[in-house]
Amino acid sequence: MSRNKVYIKTWGCQMNTYDSTKLSHYINKELNFAIVTIAKHANIFILNTCSIREKAQEKLFHQLGRWKIFKQNNPNIIICVGGCVAAQEGEKIFKRASYVDIIFGPQTIHRLPKMIQDVYNFKKKLIDISFPKTEKFNYLPVIKTTQHTSYVTIIEGCNKYCTYCIVPFTRGKEISRPYKDILLEIQQLIIQGIKEIHLLGQNVNSYKYIDIDNNIITFDKLLIMISNIKGIYRIRYTTSNPQDFTQGLINVYGKIPQLVNFLHLPVQSGSEKILSLMKRRYSLTQYKNIIYQLKKIRPNIHISSDFIVGFPGETQEDFNQTIQLILDMDIDMSYSFIYSARPGTIASKMVDNVSLQEKKRRLYILQDYIQQQTKKFSSYMLHSIQTVLVEGISKHNQFFFGKTENNRIVFFKSTYNCVGKIVKVYINNFYLYTLYATFVSMH
Numbered sequence: 001m002s003r004n005k006v007y008i009k010t011w012g013c014q015m016n017t018y019d020s021t022k023l024s025h026y027i028n029k030e031l032n033f034a035i036v037t038i039a040k041h042a043n044i045f046i047l048n049t050c051s052i053r054e055k056a057q058e059k060l061f062h063q064l065g066r067w068k069i070f071k072q073n074n075p076n077i078i079i080c081v082g083g084c085v086a087a088q089e090g091e092k093i094f095k096r097a098s099y100v101d102i103i104f105g106p107q108t109i110h111r112l113p114k115m116i117q118d119v120y121n122f123k124k125k126l127i128d129i130s131f132p133k134t135e136k137f138n139y140l141p142v143i144k145t146t147q148h149t150s151y152v153t154i155i156e157g158c159n160k161y162c163t164y165c166i167v168p169f170t171r172g173k174e175i176s177r178p179y180k181d182i183l184l185e186i187q188q189l190i191i192q193g194i195k196e197i198h199l200l201g202q203n204v205n206s207y208k209y210i211d212i213d214n215n216i217i218t219f220d221k222l223l224i225m226i227s228n229i230k231g232i233y234r235i236r237y238t239t240s241n242p243q244d245f246t247q248g249l250i251n252v253y254g255k256i257p258q259l260v261n262f263l264h265l266p267v268q269s270g271s272e273k274i275l276s277l278m279k280r281r282y283s284l285t286q287y288k289n290i291i292y293q294l295k296k297i298r299p300n301i302h303i304s305s306d307f308i309v310g311f312p313g314e315t316q317e318d319f320n321q322t323i324q325l326i327l328d329m330d331i332d333m334s335y336s337f338i339y340s341a342r343p344g345t346i347a348s349k350m351v352d353n354v355s356l357q358e359k360k361r362r363l364y365i366l367q368d369y370i371q372q373q374t375k376k377f378s379s380y381m382l383h384s385i386q387t388v389l390v391e392g393i394s395k396h397n398q399f400f401f402g403k404t405e406n407n408r409i410v411f412f413k414s415t416y417n418c419v420g421k422i423v424k425v426y427i428n429n430f431y432l433y434t435l436y437a438t439f440v441s442m443h
Ligand code: SAH
Pocket: 052, 053, 158, 164, 165, 166, 167, 202, 203, 239, 240, 241, 266, 268, 306, 307, 308, 337, 338, 339, 340, 341, 342
């Protein structure tokens, strides 16, 4: 019998991409199935969905319709739907697409190999969209994004229930991973040559682990422990929330040189009224204060943020305040989105009184301001020396490439083999986020 071949399609955020990488790992390791990149070569199809924005359900059934055709030609094909839309819709997916075999949620991806086997053995449909408490952590494989940088999950889920957001419903309650497991994983990664650790979670700074002696480990304490691991060169994290950005966390920026000079701290809006309707639970004064204090400790820190435009009730004046915040806080980069009502959320019941055309106009203006900001900060980097963690060499033109601390890609030439090394370069040109440089020295 030929080896089973699995095709995985992923939509959505960093967490989802990370989950899909874990999925391929489980399937490969536990079932020894091959992962393929061309759909028509596969006999198992997995869709890892996202419901954060847009018309997620429609998109799902549209995609499933395409795979149905494969199944009509080969009834042995297995179709699995996972991710946040699966968690939200559950059994309803079987009702509308009877040819689907498995429905699993973001917290049960590690159970998928067993579910696939059960479908083969018992020829029945399976659904598991539960939120088993910490079980998922026990199955976490080590995933390196490149050979030199690696993601490490520290917390899953979210308890914040911002009024527009579907995540708490689909990914379940916040659960912090035992800190000893996190430290152990990082130690192993460092031994394997990883230089940069990227901590992941919906709200990493809500991290709170209480050990058997009742010691409370908060995010700032965890960062200190991580920074003490010998050989760790850079620490990044995504995403943090202004609500839990404690004084302790601000202070660690003065104590941990490995923490990068870059912070993604989503604010969503520059209007107090909108923040309150969003139930973000911090004021603009608090948000600004975090940045002011960080800049005192780290004058060169770059701030990135998320923005939602066209939230119900957002007036031109509220929007202007968002633009003003971008300028006042000197935001460098952003992910910005048009508000999209998510079924079941509080905001979806509010009167959405901003027309789509107006929302698009505001998004366009906001993104234009951000682009000017990005250009400005890149231009400040001209003629400076930057430290780069080199990720690889481009096959196309033999340029080395890697990232600066503030998340810009740098291309440069060198006669040394720089891959995996930390080097110093001199910046002599730029285009938005991309910088071009001359090699100076090994770090
Ligand atoms: N935990 C993170 C956000 C996770 S969701 C935080 O607290 O910021 C990622 C981003 O998607 C959010 O920051 C928000 O900008 C956007 N988003 C979430 N729900 C949305 C919705 N209903 N419409 C538009 N954008 C949304």
